[in-house]
Amino acid sequence: xxxxxxxxxxxxxxxxxxxxxxxxxxxxxxxxxxxxxxxxxxxxxxxxxxxxxxxxxxxxxxxxxxxxxxxxxxx
Amino acid sequence: xxxxxxxxxxxxxxxxxxxxxxxxxxxxxxxxxxxxxxxxxxxxxxxxxxxxxxxxxxxxxxxxxxxxxxxxxxxxxxxxxxxxxxxxxxxxxxxxxxxxxxxxxxxxxxxxxxxxxxxxxxxxxxxxxxxxxxxxxxxxxxxxxxxxxxxxxxxxxxxxxxxxxxxxxxxxxxxxxxxxxxxxxxxxxxxxxxxxxxxxxxxxxxxxxxxxxxxxxxxxxxxxxxxxxxxxxxxxxxxxxxxxxxxxxxxxxxxxxxxxxxxxxxxxxxxxxxxxxxxxxxxxxxxxxxxxxxxxxxxxxxxxxxxxxxxxxxxxxxxxxxxxxxxxxxxxxxxxxxxxxxxxxxxxxxxxxxxxxxxxxxxxxxxxxxxxxxxxxxxxxxxxxxxxxxxxxxxxxxxxxxxxxxxxxxxxxxxxxxxxxxxxxxxxxxxxxxxxxxxxxxxxxxxxxxxxx
Numbered sequence: 086x087x088x089x090x091x092x093x094x095x096x097x098x099x100x101x102x103x104x105x106x107x108x109x110x111x112x113x114x115x116x117x118x119x120x121x122x123x124x125x126x127x128x129x130x131x132x133x134x135x136x137x138x139x140x141x142x143x144x145x146x147x148x149x150x151x152x153x154x155x156x157x158x159x160x
Numbered sequence: 161x162x163x164x165x166x167x168x169x170x171x172x173x174x175x176x177x178x179x180x181x182x183x184x185x186x187x188x189x190x191x192x193x194x195x196x197x198x199x200x201x202x203x204x205x206x207x208x209x210x211x212x213x214x215x216x217x218x219x220x221x222x223x224x225x226x227x228x229x230x231x232x233x234x235x236x237x238x239x240x241x242x243x244x245x246x247x248x249x250x251x252x253x254x255x256x257x258x259x260x261x262x263x264x265x266x267x268x269x270x271x272x273x274x275x276x277x278x279x280x281x282x283x284x285x286x287x288x289x290x291x292x293x294x295x296x297x298x299x300x301x302x303x304x305x306x307x308x309x310x311x312x313x314x315x316x317x318x319x320x321x322x323x324x325x326x327x328x329x330x331x332x333x334x335x336x337x338x339x340x341x342x343x344x345x346x347x348x349x350x351x352x353x354x355x356x357x358x359x360x361x362x363x364x365x366x367x368x369x370x371x372x373x374x375x376x377x378x379x380x381x382x383x384x385x386x387x388x389x390x391x392x393x394x395x396x397x398x399x400x401x402x403x404x405x406x407x408x409x410x411x412x413x414x415x416x417x418x419x420x421x422x423x424x425x426x427x428x429x430x431x432x433x434x435x436x437x438x439x440x441x442x443x444x445x446x447x448x449x450x451x452x453x454x455x456x457x458x459x460x461x462x463x464x465x466x467x468x469x470x471x472x473x474x475x476x477x478x479x480x481x482x483x484x485x486x487x488x489x490x491x492x493x494x495x496x497x498x499x500x501x502x503x504x505x506x507x508x509x510x511x512x513x514x515x516x517x518x519x520x521x522x523x524x525x526x527x528x529x530x531x532x533x534x535x536x537x538x539x540x541x542x543x544x545x546x547x548x549x550x551x552x553x554x555x556x557x558x559x560x561x562x563x564x565x566x567x568x569x570x571x572x573x574x575x576x577x578x579x580x581x582x583x584x585x586x587x588x589x590x591x592x593x594x595x596x597x598x599x600x601x602x603x604x605x606x607x608x609x610x611x612x613x
Contacts, residue, residue: 090434092466114435117442119477120470124435143465148498150437150456152360152430152563155390155551159487159520160455160561 086112086126088147089135093121097140105138185272188235188244194265195242204265205235210248245272328513330542335412336513337398337537337568343414346612348575350415355399355451355574356444357567358437359392361385361424363546366393366555367406369420376422377443379436387546388428393554395455395563396420397544399571409556412543414571414612415578421449426456434466437499441470445477450577450587453570454483454499455563461493461525463501468529471504478583482506482570484562485532486522495525496532503529506588509605510538510565517604521562524603534595535605538565569610579613 089111093102099118106123107113113125124147127135136144153160194200198218205214215229216237235246257269328336334344364374364386376385387393400420401413423440426432437456444452452474474481483500485507500507509532510518518539524531541564545554569591576590577583595608 088433088435090438090466092469115439115442117438119442119445120438120473122438122442122466122470124438142469145434145464145466147434148458148460149434150426150432150458152389152391152426152456154430155549158560160391160394160559160563 087129087132088126089124089132090145090147091123091125091135091141092143092145093123094140094142095121097121099123102138102140105140106135109135109138111135184247186246186248187270187272188246188266189268189270190242190244191265191267192242198237198239200265201237201239201242201244204263205237205244205246207263208235208246208248211235211246214244328515330410330540332410334410335537335542337541338411338414340513340515340537341414341568341572341610342612343572343575344411346575348415348579348613349403350400350418350571350574350578352419353415353451353574353577354419354421354447354449355415355453355570356421356423356440356447356449357392357396357399357570358423358425358440358444358452358454359387359395359456360389360426360428360430361387361392362396362420362422363387363393363544363554366397366544366547368397368402368544368555370406372402372420374420374422375447376424377440378424379439379443380424380427380432383424383428385422385424387424388550389426389430390545390549390551390554390557391430391455391563392422392424392426393546394541394543394557394559395453395567396422398541398564399453399567399574401544407555410542412541412556414568415574418571418574418578421447432456438470441474441481445474445479449479450583451570451573452479452481453567454481455561455566457484457486457497457500459486459488459491459493460498461495461501461527461530462498463503463525463527463529464498467499467502468504471499471502475504475584475588480506480573480584480587482508482566482573484566485509487520487561487563488522489520493525494523496522496530501525501527501530505529506533506569506591507531507606508533508562508566508569509535510560510562511535511598511600511605511609512539513537515598515609517600518560518562518565520560521565521604523601524606531606532602532604533606534569534592534610535598535608536565536568536610538562538568572610572612575612 093099103116103123111125111127115124211234213233214235215233237244328340378385403416425436425440486497510521539560545557592607597608
């Protein structure tokens, strides 16, 4: 499974797109309607298929951001 | 916002204008409530002492002022501009200043200055020639334009070398960063503007924020908004710290009365996923925050289609996302990281107290949007720190990074939003138009050092 962020196309409803994603095997984590994004996880081999779903603008694998330790020289 | 001559300390108009670029006349700017009312502006001018002959450009065909008639007038009104040029009679300037102080029809008065055209290479040379002639005349006692005191012809001419650096230091009253950005003299305080800090949370028990309304939410599973790391408390202090810190120490916050929205998107261990950060952005927009400050990023040079789109949607929802350019100058990729490299997200670089580039501050990348947009104070930054912390408690700490520059820009954005009502792209424009240009590559500092209204 890989964690993904799905950008919903302008004009499409994030909730509707989330339903389509679920039907395609995505475990939906959050539907973020203010920014038109759905986050979740999906099996690695299904990602190309997800990108072709109606109302999906882009699929990106999630990154992790990491701060330096609090006592590091530069923050 | 500015009243150059009648600010908080009352009248301070220089009575005798001098210097090579001043004409001896004054520009009067009328307040917005009379600027479309020509007769009100005419009567305001006529009421100034020593001003009897007032002409208006509307008296002339096509508003084209006749130079000869203008010469004989005490004041020329430009009704379409809501401004006038006034020649005060002898000793008249001080009373004109008093009039401005008492007359709410007048917004500001400034000395008129001489301009030199610099539009083409030839004009540039001519303009330079004019300027040199003017200076020469002043230095040699032929101060033709303004009647200022003449220097003796034999006086040695000392040309001071420009200062190599501008030094700022933390004083008992203010951090160097607040001084360098003009926050110390700003009338704005951020009141009524919601600013979201997406970071490690905040020390909700910090004594400097007692009684302050703080809305908080955690997007980190199993952790409360309380900051168990320190980073979030430091950046929040810089953007929103109080005008008078409780311990009597120096002021360190840019917008002391803004509405603080704490979105914990980074864990107490200092990490967070896109999913958590996106949830925080969504929450901030749903809560009508006008500014989102994100002192976070990954050393990834390729811009993200996702964050580009989200930045655009935020701007459309009247919310400006401001993010740290990154501290990767001396490692790969060396340029603005993700998400600040998205064209719709404002990327912030860091300068030090001499207004020199911080050695760690990322430079611009080559892709569209990969540029550093603006710079903020990011070296030796004094701000709040969690009072109790497993790795050393506060209540204050001095640290550095583009993380520290970013909340300076965010807090100052709140000041501009309050002062002008601008949001989204208009707010972005205000920040970049008013930034102080620095003699450093724009690839490193963008438009320059952020400045308060």
